[in-house]
Each structure stands twice: as C-alpha cells, then as structure tokens.
Amino acid sequence: MVEMLDRPAGILTRIPPLPPFVTPEELVADALPLLDPPSRISVTDAAERALRVPVAGKWSAYDRGIAPYTAEPQDISQSRRFKGVVFVGPSQSGKSQMLLSISAHAITCAPGPVQLIHMTKTDADAWVEEKLNPAIENSPLLWERLGKARDDSTFSRKRFKGMRLAIGYPVANQLSSRSQRLVLLTDYDHMPQRLGPKDSPEASPWSMALVRVRTFLSRGCVVAESTPAFPVDEDQFQPPSSLEPHLLPAATAGIVNLYNAGTRGRWYWECPDCSELFEPTYARLDYNRDLDPGEAGEAAVMVCPHCGCCEIEHRHKAELNRRAMAHHGGWLHEGRVVDPATGARRLVRIEDGELRHTSIASYALNGAAAAFSSWAGLVERYEAARRVMEATGDDLDFVGVHYTEIGLPYRKAKDEDEDALTVEALRMQAMPIAKGIAPAWARFITISVDVQGNRFEVMVMAWGPEGERVALDRYAIHQPPDDAPKAKGDDGKYRAVDPGRYAEDAGVLAELAEKVFPVEGEAYGLKPVAVVIDFGGPPGWADNAEKFWRGQARAGLGGRFYLSVGRGGLKQRDRVWHEAPERASGGKKARGIKLLNMAVDRLKDSVAAALGRTNTPIGAQHIPAWMEAEHVAEHLAEQRTEKGWELRKGQSRNESFDHSVQGLAVAEHLGLNRVNWEAPPAWCMSGLGNPLAVPLERPGDPDSAREPAPAQPAPRRIGYLRR
Template identity: 40%
Template sequence: MLEPPRIEYRPGRPLPAYRPLSDAIRAALPALAPPARISVSEAATRRMVEAGGHWAPWRNDVAPYMVEPMDMVTSRRFEAVIFAGPARSSKTEALILNPLAHAILAAPRLVHVVHMTQSAAREFSVETIDKLLRNSPELAARLAKGKGANNTYDKRFSGGCRLTIGWPVVQQLSARSIPLVLLTDYDRFPTDLGGEGSAFALGRKRTQSAGTRGMIVAEASPGFPITDESWTPATRHEAPPCDGILGLYNAGTRARWYWPCPNCGVEFEPTFERIQFPKGGTPAERGAAAFMACLHCGGVIEPSAKAKLNAQGRWLHESPEGEPAPLDAGPRKASAVSYWLHGPAAAFATWAQLVTRYLEGVERFNATGDETALKSATNVDLGLPYLPRALGASAALSESALREAASDRPWKVAPAGTRFITAAVDVQAGRFVVQVEAWAEGLERTVIDRWDIVNPPEGAPRATERAIDPGRFGEDWAALRPLSGMSWPVAGADYRLTPCGVVIDAGGAPGVTPNAYAFFRRARREARGMFHLVRGRGGERVKRAEAARPETAHRGRAHVARDVTIIWAGTDRLKDEIAASLTRREAGARALLIPRGAPAEMFAEYAAERRGAKGWEKKPGVKRNESLDLSVYSLALAIVLGAEKIEWGRPPRWAAGDSSNTFATAAAPQTKERAGHGEGAPPPKTTAPKRRRGRRGPRNRFNGW
C-alpha cells in the first residue's frame, strides 16, 4: 500500500495541515483492485530487460519457446511448472522475473524466490532484482515507500505484492503459506534439506493453502549425472534417470520443443546430435563450420535459420500413449507441466559456440582425463545430463577383464622411457601397503612393484612381539624411511631411478593422523621434502588435487597445523580418470598398465569399486581396494608436482629420460627383499642417488625447497 509522506513534528513549529481523506483512499485503491486478466507473457512486455549493455522492453519473440511455460505459471490446472534447459535460453528471466512482474502489476500475492546459497540470494537481490526495479518505470512506481519496504531479502509493493528472497534451508520453506514459490538454478540445491526432503517437495507444501491458485516453479540446467549407464527410454520424451530438474521433468507432462524442417516441413527436435561439423581442425574451426541436417530429408539447415525456426516452433507434450501432442490435446496425467529445451534452440547461444565448447571439453578429457570441461559443456551449453565416462568404464572394470588386458611388461622393472617414479603408501590395520608406479611421457604409467610392510622397525617398542601398528606406535612409521632411497632398474638403461616423491595416506584409524604429522615433520628435515601426506575427499565439486594446511581435528579452523601440508585428493574425480586409464588396452598417454607378473590380488583390488550416482563405492562383499586408492594417491601427487604441465621436449631434470635425471643412480643388482616384508627382512641395500649441487626434484610450494 502507498504511504503518505512522513512529516516530523518539532516543538515550537505549527502543526502540519490535515491531509484530505481522498489521499488515503487513493493510496488504498491499488489493494482493492481485482487481479488483471492478463497472462504472464503479456505482463512481461511492461518490464525492461538488459540486452547488449542497455535496457529495453521484454520481447516475447526473442525466445518464443518461453511463452507457453511462463503462461503456465498462472494455470489452475497444474500445481507446478518445471523447466530444464541450457544457459543462455532466458529461462531465469522468463520463469523467475516475469512471474514476479506479473505479481506486481496484475495479480498481487506473496512471491518467494529461492536461490542456491545465501550469498547467491543476496547477489540476485542486489544485481538482478534491484536493477530490474530501477530500470523498469512501471515496476519502480509500485515499490512501496517507507521503512522496511525495500530490504535485501524482503520487498513490498503497492497493491499487496510482497517479494521474499531466500536460499534452500528448512527454515525458508516451512511454517509459511506462499502462493507462488520460484526455485532458480534448482540443480545446484542440496538434494535433501535437513532430512525433511527436497526444496521442491517442501516448497510445494507451502503453496497448498492457496488451492488451485498456488504454484511452484523450478528451472535449471541439468546438473546431476545419469544414474544408469544401461538406460534406454521407454517413450520418445522420457529423460534419463537423474536427480534434480530432470527427475522432476520425468514426473510431469514431458514437453519437448519442435521445429518444422524448412525443406520438407516435417517436425523434429533440434538436438545436438543433428548438428554436423568437420572431423578435422581446431575446436573453433570445426564449430565455425557447424550446420544442422534434417533426419527426414537430409536437407541442410544453416545457423542463420534458428530465429525463424524458433518463431515457427511449438511444444509437444507426451500423450497418455507416449506420443508427442500439443498441450490442448491432453497430455499424460500429471500434476506438473514440464519442459525440456536442448541447447541448439537456445536464443543466445550459437551452434559454433556449442560445438567449440564441447570439443574443447573432449580434448581436455583426452589430454588430462579431467571431465570437468566436458561435463560443463554438456550440462550448461547443451542442456543435457552427463554420463560420467567412469560410470561406463567402471562397469568394464572386472578382475577377469583386467587380467585379460594385463601388460607383458616385466615386473619390478621400470619400462624404457620412464621419466620418474612415485611411491604411494596406504595405512591399514597391521601393515603399510606400498605401491610403486613408473611414469612415462604423456603420463602413461605402469605399476612396477607392490608389497606390504608388516614388521615394526628396529627400536620400536616390542618390535619382535607384534605386527606393525601405525595408529598406536609413532615409532613404527620409521619403517617408511628406506622408501626414499630405494631404486628400480630402467629397461634398456644403465641406471636406476629412485622415487621423486613418496605419498602417504594420513587418515584412518584413531592415532594415524597425529602419527602421520609427526613422521612428516621428522622426514621433511631428513629427506628434503621427499615425503608427502594425502587425504581424500569425495564429491563432484572438489578440486582434483591441491595442497593445503590441515586443521587440527579437535580444535577447528582457528588451530591449524601450519608446519604440515596435506595433498587433498578429489577421490571420485581421480577414480573416474583411473577407470578410464585402466580400460585402455594399449599403451599411450594417460594409460595405466598392470603387468602380468603383478600380485594376483591387485587385479581384484582395482575392480573392487563401482561408480554410482553419488560417487565411487565398494562392491558388495569386497574388503580390499588398496591398489585403486594407491593409484589415486600417486595421481594426486603427480598433479601437485606439476607433471601435467611438463613440456616433454624440454622436461625438468627430475623428469629427464636419461641418466641426467635428478633421481638416477648407478645400476646395482635388484634386491629381492623389501623392508618389513615377510619374516622381518632388513631394509634393502640400495645405492643412494648422487645429487649434484643445484640438482633437485620437482619444485613446489610445500616441499620445503
């Protein structure tokens, strides 16, 4: 409601004149006006939108595929509007801001917008809502005056409209009746809020008291992976099994956007699979030559035709029989009307951009094994769910398949062309598990050794009476010291290589972490940064590997072990890469090879886990997976040491392919025993590498060099 101007009375001054009653009536009239009978798309033309650095009125013909979805926001037939689509398709403008404009101008009611985090909600309020109100005169005129009318998370308008802005927590979606709930960027929300369900489920409850006038809207680019690599659609419009926005889409009417072919007139979906581009050239060159081909007549559709085809397009929902049908023909029975737009139809993304970004993601994956860019291009640019390469690769990771693909390379010998060697240590009850890998150009790697350290070192308490116990006895960690001086022969060479780094798991049973820190402090002084600690953390949105200082477990962030550095390994992402590397049957860049002479249990351990929708998990009944974890630690070490950035024509000394390598040492007979293996075998006698002044290993910011 409009408020009359506030007049402050001060003693000694004459009283202000009375305001006429007509002023109060005039201020109250907007609240008494009935809702205007206009659609959301009609109301949208009365607000402004930023385009190309200037503000202009909203035009429905720019993204015509958004007209039907936004008009369904006022539908009394459905309870929800669901929209899945790529970035640059105007879905937030059309399904969040336009319904808000309609509520302000035509149908005043409480509107609650939920963004993915509190900081994102604040940014949305300041950078989107406030700019919209400043640059849209008709909306600005409706903004109420007075104290409390225009706050960051709460705004009031004349006529009775109120906007609240929140984030996905239970408190924001409980104990309130909200006629219109708008969820933006839904696939970046937590899947469960405090154990009470999804934001969509909680938000829909808030709209129920409004009856058929209640509505919840959710929009997002697909962000959750496909959960079943063997899925095949039961109907033409069914989406793959996913959490998030596509899960909601599958429960709705399942509409897809169709174009009429300009050559034959047959309607078809403009999907990425229909875009053609050359097989050779850079991603940008291939993208620039992209065009679309009609599946029915083979006719060529040029990129310049997209705007015209969008103007002629229409939404076809899934009929009860599973066939495409317009909304007025009667879609499948559902409480939500749902839409899924693919990237090629997005108004503000060119086909050249789609192809270029997709191919850049493919190139990065092939070069590094990192799927981040490819997943982003698939989700954000193409508007599609992503099937992790490892989800398919993990299905092929069986013990028998790995044995069949085993390499003929010799065991306990680094292959010809080895550039550096890493050793990784897993901490288990009663043993340290050691695995050694030899790395070649292109980060091809071969497992060359594996053994357990089971006996405590000399000088440890009751060393001859017990098995090694890394959690209870800090003295037992001294059994790892010989690893820095051990060496392995290089096939066809007259020198051996010692590890450029030894990476040790710093987590596990009680007592392991403080003992690992104490060992790291001692070893850093004695072995010149040779030893590193590693901890794993799962999830899709963590870095593959990074070095950081750990917090003390019991005292929190304010107490940091500043003299200790941990390599944090993104276990799910790195296991994705390892699965892809293992399923290569031939040597080459990023391949991971297991020689036939490797211990039998290693093949089973590499196949011990399976990639699911929430990450890697052990297969039922499996207990040991050390080989897989040790390869994760070695890969994390290689990443933080900068191995992915090596120019192999001009490698650093520690990755040289000859006897000038920093870690090369004179050839000596191969030692058959290993420290702590079997019946208390002594550490092997190895020739320490002769390092000249200035010849050092991989330089990094945390190894003390």
C-alpha cells in the same frame, strides 16, 4: 523540519514533517482500481507493457523476441487447466526472467499474493538487491504501485497496491501456513529436495508449494525452473522410445522428474530447406572433433535430421527462434494418441485436446537453442571437458557442461567391457614383465606407502609418456629397523612395525628413496622421483610422520618425500594441491609442513578408467603378470556410488587402489599433465640425462648400480614442474 522543546527532558526533539493532506475523495480514487477485475492479458503482454530489463548497459522494454521460448511457459502460469509449470534448461537462457515477468503480471494485472523461493537466504537477498530492486525502480508502472512506507520494500517482502510479493528460501516454515496464489521456485535442483528436520521428514519444496496454492483453486499455480543437477538414476533408466519421444532419463531427484510427470514439451525449429520440424540439440551440431576445441566450435553448424543437407549457422539461430514463436515450430508436447502408421506418439501443441493428461505443463530446452549462448563457446567447453575426461577419467567438468551448458541430466558413460573388469580379466590382460624391472618406456618411478597399524604396504610404479604406468613391486614391510626400540620383555628381534607408537619405525622408509630399478634392455636404472606416504594411519602416526619428513628434509631429501592426505567428495578445489594445513586437528596451531592433498574420489575415477584402457597406452594402468591375485583384487575393491567411492560389500583390502591414487596424485603434482613429451624436463627424460638415472655395471641387476656424481640434489634443483 519542526523543532519542539521536550520540557521534562529538557532536550530538543526533531519530528519529520507531516505528509501532504489527502482528501477522502483522493483516497477512494486511489483505491478504486483495486476493485477492477483482473486484466485479461497474457504474462508476456503485461511484461512488454510494464517491465524494463537491462540490455547492453541500458534499461529497455521487455522484448519477447529475445528469448521466444519463454513466452508460452510464463503465459501458461495463468491457465486454469494446470496446477504447475516446470521449465528445464541451461543457465543463462532466460529462465529466471520468466519469474520476474510472472511477478510483473501479478503486480499490474492480476493482484494476489505471490511467493518466490530462492536457493538460500543469501541468494534471495542478492537477487532482490541485484535484479528485483533495479527492475522495479526502472519500470514506472511497477514503481508507482510499490508502497512507499518504510516496511513496504524489504529483502523479504514487497508490498504493491493490492498484492504482496514475498521472497523466501527453502525451509519448511517458509512453505507452511500461508496461502499464495503463485509460488515461484527458482534453481529448483539446487534446493534441498526434502525439507524439515532429519527425524521428521517433510515433503519436497514442490509438494509443499502445491499445498500453499490450494486455497486459490484453479487460479493457483506453482512454477519451477532450474538447470538439472542430479545424475541419471541407473535403476530407472529407459532407452529412448517412439512411444515416449520427449522423455528425459529419470534422475535421482530434482526437476527432471517433475518434467517427466508433465506434458514434456520440447522446442522445435522449421528447416529452412525442407520445412520439416526438428528439435535443435547439441547432438545435431556438426563439427570436426579432431580440431582444437576453439577451432571446432567456430566451424560448428546445425544439420537438419530430415534432409541432411541443410547446414544452419549460428547466426541464423535468433531468426529461427522468432519463426518458431509464430508456429513455424515452437513448443510441441506429447499427445495421448499413437499414430498407427508409424507407431510413434503424436506431438501436439499445448492447447490441443489430445494433449497428454497431466496437471503439469512441462518444458525442456536444449542449450543449442538458448538465446544467450553461442555454439562456438558451447562446443569449445564441451570438447575441452570431454578430452580431459578421456585423458584422466575425471568427468567433473564434463558433468558441469551437461548440466549448465546443455541442460540435460548426466549419465556416466560405461565402458563396453565394464562388467568384464574382474580380477580374471585384468590378469588375462596383464603385462608380461619381470618383477622389479621397469619397461623400456619407463621415464620415472614413484613409490606409494599405505600405513597400517602393524605394517607399511608399499607399491612401486613405473611411468612412461602420456601417463602410461605399471606396478614394478608390491610388498609389505613388517620388520622395524635395527636401531628401533625393542619391545618390552624380549630382545625385540621379531617385533612388528608399530608406526603410531614408535617414531623410529618410519626409518625403514628412508631407504626407499635410494632403491634402484633397472630399465629393461638398458645399462641404467632409475631411482624413485617421489615417495608418497599416507599421512593418515593409526593414532600417533601423524606426529611420527612429520618427524620422519623433517629428518629427510635435513638430509636434503625433503623434495622427494611427500605426506599425502585424502579429501573425499566430488567438489574439491582441485584434483591435487600441496600446501600446509590451515589448522591442525583439535583446533591446534597448523603444522609447518606441506601435505599433498588428494581429491580421492576424482582421482579414483581416473584410476578406474585407466585400468579399463586396454586398447591404448595413453593414460593406461597395466597390471603386471607377476602380481598376486589378492593384490589385483585390491584394485577392484571399491565401487562408484552417488556419494563417491565406497568399499564393495565383503571387501576390506583396497591398498593397491589407494597406492594407485597416491602415485597418480604425486605424478600430477610434479607436472605429468603438462609435460611436452617431445622435449620433456630432466626428471622424466629417457637415459642417463635423467638426474635420477644410475649406471649399472650389469644390466638388469640393481645391485650393480654405480652411484652418480655429484650426489642427488633435491627435486627443485633438477627442473621439476610445480603447480
């Protein structure tokens, strides 16, 4: 380090040492290799020569045999025949490694500008720090080509000898005004599918990327990889056909539609017994669905669809993948020729002249063939999610398994009688019970209250084992309590309920917790285990609702009254959670009460599924025969859309549907899904052992109820299950 005295400033300045002397001959020798023509080797060969990857905690040479199905797609990125390469597959299958291999080829063999677009800037920075930088530092051939100046290696740019690797994220200016030889799009379905401001629509990331490589003519290419993340578009759905054997169901957006526009390649294995080729898919895994998910997964085997007798175990997967790379299977694409003997479209390899005519080479890998996932884990996760969906109607986890584990777009299953789920159909299948009388199987009662500007809408539901339920009463409360303030100018006798203006009007709800509902054929009735009241409503109601709940809490009934609030959207933290809000509206200090938060779209999925269960009592919601048609119609007032549940056109009343959601939410919060019905907790026990059961002098007559002694304690003292 050289020290110099800065005389005018009178301070000592430190200057870093000068770089070593370089002769002109050395500069020329360093630059001459850049004039060499591109090396004519494949991306996979270049990756094996230059790239190091982490394997079992150490850095090892790239091995194409680990994920053989990535070799062809990454090699085709250098083809002058195609302008784009699309790869659809499950997570952790080696998709993103392809982009690193393609980059390594550009650095060492075919210098030129390359741009990699990540989902977000945060993800791009994380990828550079956690994947790209370590790979460069541990790969000597890449490290020696990286520029050593301060600005040559940043989070947004890597400068190598003769080429530039730009790392960006999907915004319009990142895919504008720059020429690139290669544009690599990772996790495509998790990007915005339309770029630019809302009032000035731009093209998709794929379309904008194609424009960026246009200057490089046939050498330019766009590569996109992703797991699917968009559902099947029902308006464009087509059943499988022998004329389009590899067509995936059209999705509402995303990479699946890019795949369908391409050559539609699928990965095939050769059967060890009959030598016929078949695609290894999850649907071809054979296991006992009656076993627990873990046990079913351990016993899963792949069955050849041709001979039907060859059972392939998971331990053979790696070998079959390697054999497929040697053309004992491998990637087969749709051809242009239809076999006249079978009427099916012929499948060909990528170099075949009969290949489907398109500028996109596209590939779809099923999760059953993915190198880094086991069949045991795949089956276990699939079966666990499937059983949750069938039990609750909530398919969020099941959707995730299709997207990330199997790599397929998800199509929501339709019940055979879905189109027949009408008011008339529900009334024809109605349960013949008397109004206000709980069926013999009833274990507990819930009451749901929807708050309107001039009334309280109420529905009572009886619940039995395994989530079976039925409404016992459905009515509206219009009259305020006798001690409520009177309307100005009259005696107030006929004033309608006004929950937002008068806090005292909520007093009519206090008696709901003490109502007794006789159990059919028994000498006892049940009080409600919970009364759940809508926290939303007319202006002023939230404050009045809080006052009401605090009054009930002081009376020892706070554990039986809940204030509910709906949370829209399909990606909530849970189905139900009970906690104080972090912040009140308007930035005010959060309220000191807990709210029953409901993921309403997921719960409505469950309610809709429960209404359609006519062949099993498990999780079924029955419509009672006494219910009026208008209240039955309220159960069907909404329809499922891509954004969630919305009112049908021409419908305005959906209170019964909302009541059902409130009831299900509070039942799940109390522990409905965790109850062992062979030894249930006291709150859902049959008989007088239930602390909410009240003996009746006259069976079936709630007016003959005899109060139990001692007085009813708060729920937390009677063994409620808590989340």
